[in-house]
Amino acid sequence: MSEILSSLTEKFPDSITNTKVQRKTRIWVTVKIDVLIDVCEYLKNKQDFNHLSSVVGVDYKDRFEVVYHLWSYSKKRQLSLKVPLEKENPKVKTVTKIWRSANWHERETAELFGITFEEHPYPKHLLLADDFEGYPLRKDFKLVEKPWFDKNDASEKQKTD
Amino acid sequence: MMPLRKFEYEEIGEGRLVINLGPQHPSTHGVLRLIAELDGERVKKVLPIIGYLHRGFEKIAENRNYPMIVPLTDRLDYLSAMSNNMVYCQAIEELMNIKISERTEYIRVIVLELQRIASHLASVGFFGNDVGVTFTAMMYTFRERELIINLFETLSGARLTYNYIRIGGLREDLPKGFENNVLQSIDIIEKKVDEYEEFFSENEIFRRRTQGIGVLKLKDAINLGATGPVLRGSGLKSDVRVTDPYTIYDRFDWDIITEKKGDCFARYNIWINEIRQSISIVRQALNGLPKGEINVKIPRVIKPEPGEVYSKIESPRGELAMNVISDGTPKPYRLKIRSPAFCNLSLLPTISEEGLIADLIATLGSIDPVFGEVDR
Amino acid sequence: MGAITFIKSNKLQSIVDKNPIVRFARSKSPWMFSFGLACCAIEMITAGTSRFDAMERFGMLARASPRQSDVMIVAGWVTSKMAPRVKRLYNQMPEPKYVIAMGECSICGGPWFDSYHVVDGVDKVIPVDVYIPGCPPRPEALLDGIIKLRKMIRNGETNYDKKMRGELNE
Numbered sequence: 001m002s003e004i005l006s007s008l009t010e011k012f013p014d015s016i017t018n019t020k021v022q023r024k025t026r027i028w029v030t031v032k033i034d035v036l037i038d039v040c041e042y043l044k045n046k047q048d049f050n051h052l053s054s055v056v057g058v059d060y061k062d063r064f065e066v067v068y069h070l071w072s073y074s075k076k077r078q079l080s081l082k083v084p085l086e087k088e089n090p091k092v093k094t095v096t097k098i099w100r101s102a103n104w105h106e107r108e109t110a111e112l113f114g115i116t117f118e119e120h121p122y123p124k125h126l127l128l129a130d131d132f133e134g135y136p137l138r139k140d141f142k143l144v145e146k147p148w149f150d151k152n153d154a155s156e157k158q159k160t161d
Numbered sequence: 162m163m164p165l166r167k168f169e170y171e172e173i174g175e176g177r178l179v180i181n182l183g184p185q186h187p188s189t190h191g192v193l194r195l196i197a198e199l200d201g202e203r204v205k206k207v208l209p210i211i212g213y214l215h216r217g218f219e220k221i222a223e224n225r226n227y228p229m230i231v232p233l234t235d236r237l238d239y240l241s242a243m244s245n246n247m248v249y250c251q252a253i254e255e256l257m258n259i260k261i262s263e264r265t266e267y268i269r270v271i272v273l274e275l276q277r278i279a280s281h282l283a284s285v286g287f288f289g290n291d292v293g294v295t296f297t298a299m300m301y302t303f304r305e306r307e308l309i310i311n312l313f314e315t316l317s318g319a320r321l322t323y324n325y326i327r328i329g330g331l332r333e334d335l336p337k338g339f340e341n342n343v344l345q346s347i348d349i350i351e352k353k354v355d356e357y358e359e360f361f362s363e364n365e366i367f368r369r370r371t372q373g374i375g376v377l378k379l380k381d382a383i384n385l386g387a388t389g390p391v392l393r394g395s396g397l398k399s400d401v402r403v404t405d406p407y408t409i410y411d412r413f414d415w416d417i418i419t420e421k422k423g424d425c426f427a428r429y430n431i432w433i434n435e436i437r438q439s440i441s442i443v444r445q446a447l448n449g450l451p452k453g454e455i456n457v458k459i460p461r462v463i464k465p466e467p468g469e470v471y472s473k474i475e476s477p478r479g480e481l482a483m484n485v486i487s488d489g490t491p492k493p494y495r496l497k498i499r500s501p502a503f504c505n506l507s508l509l510p511t512i513s514e515e516g517l518i519a520d521l522i523a524t525l526g527s528i529d530p531v532f533g534e535v536d537r
Numbered sequence: 538m539g540a541i542t543f544i545k546s547n548k549l550q551s552i553v554d555k556n557p558i559v560r561f562a563r564s565k566s567p568w569m570f571s572f573g574l575a576c577c578a579i580e581m582i583t584a585g586t587s588r589f590d591a592m593e594r595f596g597m598l599a600r601a602s603p604r605q606s607d608v609m610i611v612a613g614w615v616t617s618k619m620a621p622r623v624k625r626l627y628n629q630m631p632e633p634k635y636v637i638a639m640g641e642c643s644i645c646g647g648p649w650f651d652s653y654h655v656v657d658g659v660d661k662v663i664p665v666d667v668y669i670p671g672c673p674p675r676p677e678a679l680l681d682g683i684i685k686l687r688k689m690i691r692n693g694e695t696n697y698d699k700k701m702r703g704e705l706n707e
Binding site for chain 2: 025026028050051052053054056059067069076078080099100104125126127128129136141
C-alpha cells in the first residue's frame with residue numbers, strides 16, 4: 001500500500017499535496033493540475049491501474065474539484081485522484097487518450113457543472129436537452145418546487161364543507 | 162423537431178443511408194435513440210443518444226435527508242431494487258462507523274442473491290424478445306420470477322420497489338415459514354433453469370443469431386470500462402464480491418463464471434450459470450442463519466462526520482458504486498452514482514461496427530441496459 | 538354540392554359516435570400503444586404475462602406503432618427532453634383515441650416533483666382519461682383502470698366524446 005504512495009511522491013515531489021489511506025485498499029491523493037496527465041500515464045503504465053471507474057465533479061465554496069477513481073485488476077486496490085480547479089473558468093485536460101471510458105463520464109460532468117475538458121473528441125450534451133440553460137449541479141442553481149394546487153382553493157373548500 | 166447531429170452532414174459517404182431508431186421503439190429496452198449510418202444492411206457508425214429519462218437524481222438527493230433517499234434509490238435500477246438499497250446503506254454505514262448484526266448480514270446476502278436470480282430471469286426473457294423468440298421466453302421466465310416476487314412481497318409489501326434494506330439493519334424480521342418457502346421456490350427454479358437452457362441453447366436458430374455476434378475483445382473491454390457479465394464474457398475473472406469483498410461473501414463457497422469468446426451467446430450463458438451459483442449461495446446462507454436482533458441502535462438524526470466514502474457492490478449488471486461526500490449536516494453534500502449500465506452502453510458503437518442491423522438489436526439486448534440507471 | 542357539405546360536416550361522425558352498437562364495439566377491443574418509459578412499464582409487461590394475463594383477454598393487443606392503436610398507456614415519468622415526442626406520438630394516433638396515465642410519476646411528477654428536468658404530470662402535455670395511482674400500481678390495479686376505460690367508452694364520457702360535443706375547454 002505505502003509503496004505506491006512512496007513511489008508517487010518520489011517521482012512527482014512537489015505536486016502531491018494531500019494523501020489519505022482508508023481501510024487497506026483505498027488511497028486518496030490530491031494532485032496539482034499541471035502534472036495530471038503525467039501522473040495518469042505513470043499510474044496506468046507502470047502501476048497497472050487499468051480501470052477508470054468514474055469521474056466525479058464536486059462544487060466547493062472556493063474551488064471546483066474533479067475526482068478520478070482508478071482500480072487495478074492485478075493488485076486489487078483503488079486510488080482516487082483529486083484535482084482542484086479554479087472557480088472562475090474551470091478547465092482541465094481530458095484523459096480520454098489514456099482510458100477510453102472517460103469519454104461519457106467527462107461529457108456528463110462538463111454539462112452538469114460547466115467544467116471544460118480540453119481536446120475532448122465529442123463535447124456535446126449527453127443527458128440534458130440541447131437547449132437547456134444553466135449548470136444544474138452547481139450550488140447556486142436552486143431547485144424550485146412547482147405549485148401543483150393553489151393553497152387558497154383548499155382552505156376555501158374546507159370552510160364550506 | 163430535433164435535427165440530426167452534426168456527423169451525418171459532414172461525413173456521409175456514397176450510397177450510405179442514415180436511419181433513426183427513435184426514442185420509442187419496440188425493440189430497445191426503454192427510451193434510447195440510435196442514429197445509425199448504414200451501407201446496405203451493414204452498420205458503419207452508431208451514435209446513441211440518451212437522457213430521455215434524466216431526472217436529476219443527484220441534485221434531488223442534495224435536498225433530502227439521509228433516510229429519505231432510501232426509497233428513491235429503489236427506482237434507479239428498477240429490475241434489481243435491493244442492490245441499489247444495499248450500496249447506499251453500505252456507504253452510510255461506513256461513513257458513520259455503524260457495525261450491523263450477524264443476522265442482518267446473512268439476511269442481506271440471501272435477499273441480494275434472490276434478487277440476482279430474479280433480474281437474470283428477466284434479462285433472459287427480454288433478450289429472447291430481441292432475438293426473435295417474441296414473448297415466449299418472457300412467459301416462461303416471468304412465471305419463475307413471480308415466485309421470487311411473492312417472497313419479497315411477504316417481506317416488504319411491494320412487488321417492485323421494496324425499500325427493505327435500511328440504514329443500520331432491515332425493515333423487519335423474516336416472517337414465519339419464510340425459510341421453507343425459499344427452499345421450495347429455489348428447488349422449482351433449479352429444475353426450470355435446466356429446461357430453459359435446453360430450450361435456448363439447443364435451438365439452431367438461437368445459436369445462429371447469437372454466436373459470433375457482437376464480439377468484444379478483452380483489451381477493449383477493460384479500456385472502455387465494462388464490468389459485470391460483459392467483462393466476464395470476454396475472459397477476465399473478476400467479480401467485486403471476490404476482489405473487493407463486502408459483507409460476508411468470503412464465508413461461502415461458489416465459482417466466478419467466465420467465458421472466453423465475448424459474443425452474445427457467452428453473455429447469455431453467464432446469466433444462466435450465475436443463477437445456479439446464486440441458488441447454491443442461498444442454500445448455504447440459509448443453513449448458517451443465526452438468531453438475534455436485526456436492527457442496531459443508531460442516532461435519531463443521521464448526521465455523519467465530514468468525510469467521503471466510495472462503496473461498491475456487484476449488482477446483476479456489473480459494478481455499482483456510490484460516492485458520498487458529507488459535511489456534517491443531515492443532507493448529503495454530494496452523492497454520485499456510478500451505474501454499470503451507463504458504462505456498458507458506451508461500448509455499443511465499438512462492438513456493433515461491421516455487423517448487420519439485426520445484430521445491433523441482439524447486441525443491445527445482451528448488454529442489457531436499464532434506463533432508469535443509465536440516465537439517473 | 539349539398540352532398541359534399543354534408544360529408545364535410547361533423548353530423549355523420551356524431552351520429553356514428555352516439556350509436557350504442559358502435560360504442561359497444563369500440564369498447565370491446567381497444568388496441569394498446571404501450572409507451573412504457575420506466576418502472577411502471579415493468580408492471581405493465583407483467584400484466585400481460587402468464588400469471589395475470591390481463592391484456593389479451595380483455596381485447597388489449599399491444600401494437601408497436603401509434604398509427605394502429607386506440608389507447609396510449611403512459612407509464613413512467615415524462616422529462617422535458619421527451620415531452621415534444623410524446624405530443625408528436627399522440628398526434629399520430631387516429632381518432633377516436635384515449636389516454637391512460639399509469640403511476641404517480643405521470644399523474645403529478647411523483648417523487649421527482651421538484652426536479653429541473655421532469656414535467657409534473659403528463660396531462661400538461663396531452664389530455665388524459667383515466668388515472669391509475671400507485672408506485673408502481675399492481676397489475677390488478679391496471680386491469681381495474683382498463684375496465685373503467687371500457688365503461689367510459691360505452692357511456693360516452695371520455696375526452697374524445699366531450700370534444701365531439703364541444704364541451705372540452707382547451
